[in-house]
Amino acid sequence: MASLGAKLVGMDAVPATLHYADGGQDGPLELRHVQVEEGSNGDEDTVQAVIHVQAGGTQSLARITGGVDADELALQIPTEPREFDSVEAFLAADDIFETAKTVVDVTTDL
Numbered sequence: 001m002a003s004l005g006a007k008l009v010g011m012d013a014v015p016a017t018l019h020y021a022d023g024g025q026d027g028p029l030e031l032r033h034v035q036v037e038e039g040s041n042g043d044e045d046t047v048q049a050v051i052h053v054q055a056g057g058t059q060s061l062a063r064i065t066g067g068v069d070a071d072e073l074a075l076q077i078p079t080e081p082r083e084f085d086s087v088e089a090f091l092a093a094d095d096i097f098e099t100a101k102t103v104v105d106v107t108t109d110l
Contacts, residue, residue, distance in 0.1 A: 005068040019105035
């Protein structure tokens, strides 16, 4: 069976449901801009995706990130507002994210 990270790689621009380690779930959410970053010096490849989340009536961007071979991924939310010139810049802004949930599965009805 494919790892969760590998499964996410094939899910760009599809409605999906995120399943969390605490038993909860959110969805359908549209996964966008799924990309893989090659690890350097033998490090594991990383998969990242952008999603829209809603909290307290406000919609914002969040990211899902983790190793391509991982069975759990992190749903991370920004801790401060900031403007970005590109999706790549948003995904690379490690200093503003904190992990909100641990994702243990991603499912889609497609």
